[in-house]
Amino acid sequence: MRPKLEDVAKRANVSKTTVSRVLNNRGYLSQETITRVYQAMKELNYQPNIVARQLYQKKTQLIGLLFPTIANPFFGELSAELEKRLYNEGFKVLIGNSMNDPKKEADYLNQLLSKQVDGLIVGTHNQGIKEYNYEHLPVVAIDRNMNQDIPVIESDxxxxxxxxxxxxxxxxxxxxxxxxxxxxxxxxxxxxxxxxxxxxxxxxxxxxxxxxxxxxxxxxxxxxxxxxxxxxxxxxxxxxxxxxxxxxxxxxxxxxxxxxxxxxxxxxxxxxxxxxxxxxxxxxxxQPIEAIAQTAVDVLKARLNDRPTESEYVLPVSLKKGTT
Amino acid sequence: MRPKLEDVAKRANVSKTTVSRVLNNRGYLSQETITRVYQAMKELNYQPNIVARQLYQKKTQLIGLLFPTIANPFFGELSAELEKRLYNEGFKVLIGNSMNDPKKEADYLNQLLSKQVDGLIVGTHNQGIKEYNYEHLPVVAIDRNMNQDIPVIESDxxxxxxxxxxxxxxxxxxxxxxxxxxxxxxxxxxxxxxxxxxxxxxxxxxxxxxxxxxxxxxxxxxxxxxxxxxxxxxxxxxxxxxxxxxxxxxxxxxxxxxxxxxxxxxxxxxxxxxxxxxxxxxxxxxQPIEAIAQTAVDVLKARLNDRPTESEYVLPVSLKKGTT
The missing domain is CATH 3.40.50.2300 (Response regulator)
Known part of the structure; x- marks a missing residue:
């Protein structure tokens, strides 16, 4: 069986992200780590997937947004705030409404990945999304727990x-x-x-x-x-x-x-x-919709630039007293 | 001065669209028309812009939506209905909220065009949009008059x-x-x-x-x-x-x-x-939001396939009697 990236990571005793960084020459890496990863690749006769790497390295300036539906005012306003901020950073926005349908969601992710988005902001409900291999794609989640590698932005x-x-x-x-x-x-x-x-x-x-x-x-x-x-x-x-x-x-x-x-x-x-x-x-x-949008964009930018991020960002909510 | 596509159209006594179709070998064309266009090109020593043609012919399966803001429920629901239908047709959706700002709108159009969308659905307010050269891009407008070449979908x-x-x-x-x-x-x-x-x-x-x-x-x-x-x-x-x-x-x-x-x-x-x-x-x-979305997608598909379209589609509205 062909060795995988995971196997290289295991043998070099580093994370998959580190192997990926070595392959793509991104982020801070010690010479020792680089040597160790290349040594492991050699020992396993690992052939990096060149096409995947090229796709990865090619910047599209596209960010995918995946929400249940922008017809709901919360996601509508959140998407509009995200889009405004991403626009100001030079990104365009690809949008998908998953309608909480796991099949549609998986399909969107496949398609968004094939359109080579630079990153994803995800606010969908389904579990299936966890199984995805985001190794090569910076992802930020809003109000949804994904997997450990994906930072979550949420209000408190x-x-x-x-x-x-x-x-x-x-x-x-x-x-x-x-x-x-x-x-x-x-x-x-x-x-x-x-x-x-x-x-x-x-x-x-x-x-x-x-x-x-x-x-x-x-x-x-x-x-x-x-x-x-x-x-x-x-x-x-x-x-x-x-x-x-x-x-x-x-x-x-x-x-x-x-x-x-x-x-x-x-x-x-x-x-x-x-x-x-x-x-x-x-x-x-x-909920502080504008602050959620701003934080999501800031965290995504950090991920895009291989800067470290927290795993969770909790923003304060407030009580608006009406007459009910 | 280098001859333009307009000059070829004038000399061949056909529309610019026809010249474009001959160049791109799209849609129904009589042999007589093809001969006439090539004759005019030869006489004027016209060099088609190869890069532009390649861009044109390359399908991205991306459709751009340009609305004032999806934070408004009408545009939020309309965008969601459009996205759902375009998804079913194999398209992904790039979205822009112009906030009725002419500068932002022009900027979006430039960026959408450079991202090589296959088509555009536009529901913005500004006049500036009229000046755009959509020669190579199928566009459908919703509730907005653009120019004569662009079909408008509207409720009555x-x-x-x-x-x-x-x-x-x-x-x-x-x-x-x-x-x-x-x-x-x-x-x-x-x-x-x-x-x-x-x-x-x-x-x-x-x-x-x-x-x-x-x-x-x-x-x-x-x-x-x-x-x-x-x-x-x-x-x-x-x-x-x-x-x-x-x-x-x-x-x-x-x-x-x-x-x-x-x-x-x-x-x-x-x-x-x-x-x-x-x-x-x-x-x-x-307003029949679902019918508007369906018609817009149908008309855009017709345009993408060089099928003829009407210049205006008017859909019926209804009075919902509440207690106000």
């Missing part, structure tokens, strides 16, 4: 969950329900749920989380959320894990003849400009 | 304006104000304004249009819209040319203690999913 989801839950408790609510996505996802956003559950328990209250799958049709989601009101007639407050769900809950409450905040307290999450403009009364946790 | 803006205004008149309103963008823009959306003004006059009513510039900050826009209520205390209805403005007007009315629809009738425009989900009560003119 745990603090956001604590802020929202504490605020509702301070307003006097005891029966507080939380809505969130499937817990199986290895996403930093599930920390909102953990923070809600921890905070409830710390106050001697019982956490109740209602799970909403992604991509369920609008009317089905409305049905599940409406059912909450029937299942819990003593419901006092809801903490929704995004503003779109919060808006729908607000609408259902009004249809059921409930007044906000008298009959129901409600806190959303995201705080996009669109939602803040359209529903200025919604109390919500505001 | 005039019918939308008539629908909205007639609805408000039927509800008994006489003092109806319209908000819209600058009239100087050569955009099909100004037909909403024309339709409003025509319909008002046909009913013996006086049209009053309040102009809102693009890119003005939120608080400034809010100030201008608030002023309408003070300038026109007898105001009965507003027809806003987009839902974002309608949402802001709704909010201002509520802040001024007005109830909808008792104190103010309101009709918006666009009908994106996000707005329909968040403000289900808003009466609005719904």
């Amino acid at each position: 989801n745990y603090a956001g969950g604590v802020l929202a839950t504490t605020y509702l408790i301070e307003q006097g609510a005891k029966k507080i329900i939380h809505t969130n996505g499937p817990i199986t996802l290895d996403s930093p956003t599930k920390r909102r749920r953990l923070a809600y559950e921890d905070t409830m328990r710390q106050h001697g209250l019982t956490p109740i989380t209602v799970t909403l799958d992604f991509n369920i049709p609008y009317h089905e989601k409305k049905q599940i959320l409406t059912q909450i009101f029937y299942d819990h007639p003593d419901l006092e407050a809801i903490f929704a894990s995004n503003d779109i769900d919060a808006a729908l809950i607000m609408q259902i409450a009004l249809e059921l003849g409930k007044k906000l905040p008298a009959d129901l307290l409600l806190v959303g999450y995201d705080g996009t400009k669109v939602i803040q403009n359209i529903l200025p009364n919604l109390t919500t946790i505001v | 803006n005039y019918a939308g304006g008539v629908l909205a205004t007639t609805y408000l008149i039927e509800q008994g309103a006489k003092k109806i104000i319209h908000t819209n963008g600058p009239i100087t823009l050569d955009s099909p959306t100004k037909r909403r304004r024309l339709a409003y003004e025509d319909t008002m006059r046909q009913h013996g009513l006086t049209p009053i249009t309040v102009t809102l510039d693009f890119n003005i900050p939120y608080h400034e826009k809010k100030q201008i819209l608030t002023q309408i209520f003070y300038d026109h205390p007898d105001l009965e209805a507003i027809f806003a040319s987009n839902d974002i403005d309608a949402a802001l007007i709704m909010q201002i009315a509520l802040e001024l203690g007005k109830k909808l629809p008792a104190d103010l009738l309101l009709v918006g425009y666009d009908g994106t999913k996000v707005i329909q989900n968040i403000l289900p009560n808003l009466t609005t003119i719904v």
Whole structure:
């Protein structure tokens, strides 16, 4: 069997990234490391994939963005902020909406790689993405855990969950329900749920989380959320894990003849400009979209230039008090 | 002076497109036309620009999208629908947000062209774009008049304006104000304004249009819209040319203690999913975003394959009756 890059790394007792740097003559390397890697290559009769190296070295000034869908205002505004900053750095942006479909996602990645993007910024949900071999491509993740080599930019989801839950408790609510996505996802956003559950328990209250799958049709989601009101007639407050769900809950409450905040307290999450403009009364946790975009671009630039990066960047969130 | 493609076209008494097709051996051409073009080239000693031809012939399977900003839900949803369809046709999407800035727009076009996109779908506002030489690049415009060679896909803006205004008149309103963008823009959306003004006059009513510039900050826009209520205390209805403005007007009315629809009738425009989900009560003119996207992709494909296209495609809109 032909020796692989991994085999060279193993024999030279260095990381795959280091072998790749030696091959591509990038970043800081000690003479000792270089010698050790070439020695291992010789011993294994390793032939670097010349085409892959050429592809790698050829700069396209293209950055791929991969998000569930830019039709969601959070990803729409985030993509626009990313695009603006990448434009100012001389990059153009290739965009893909994975719609949380693993097949589509894998396909996008293949295609983006074949279009020779210089780097990727990824905010998709799926696990499959982890299996990808990003050896030759700088990748930055937003709000999603990928693998250890890929830095994650996120807002402080745990603090956001604590802020929202504490605020509702301070307003006097005891029966507080939380809505969130499937817990199986290895996403930093599930920390909102953990923070809600921890905070409830710390106050001697019982956490109740209602799970909403992604991509369920609008009317089905409305049905599940409406059912909450029937299942819990003593419901006092809801903490929704995004503003779109919060808006729908607000609408259902009004249809059921409930007044906000008298009959129901409600806190959303995201705080996009669109939602803040359209529903200025919604109390919500505001994610720092501009700072997330700026950090993602800075970290990607560091990766592109072989500069070291942290594995996680956590940005502060804030509570926007509306009247709900 | 070196002869240009135009000179060949003139001498051969054919269009520039035909000369281009002969050079690139694309599309249907009669032997007579081919002979005539080659004859003209010979007489003028015309040397086709080989590099340009090679660039032209090299397919990248990349399509550029150029919109004001995908942070606006209409363009966000439209871009997502376009991207989905282009993906299914094997294309990847390069995206640019021009923010209605002519310099940024020209810069994008240059960069998109240098990245060798196979085609462009453009929905920007500026005039400068007209001056571009698209000879070698299939372009489709959405809701924007470009030049004669570029097909425009639009929803029926005039019918939308008539629908909205007639609805408000039927509800008994006489003092109806319209908000819209600058009239100087050569955009099909100004037909909403024309339709409003025509319909008002046909009913013996006086049209009053309040102009809102693009890119003005939120608080400034809010100030201008608030002023309408003070300038026109007898105001009965507003027809806003987009839902974002309608949402802001709704909010201002509520802040001024007005109830909808008792104190103010309101009709918006666009009908994106996000707005329909968040403000289900808003009466609005719904643009067929999916049909617009599908038509744009079909027309672009026709252009890419040298099949003939219409110069304008007008898609029907509908009135969604809410409670405003």
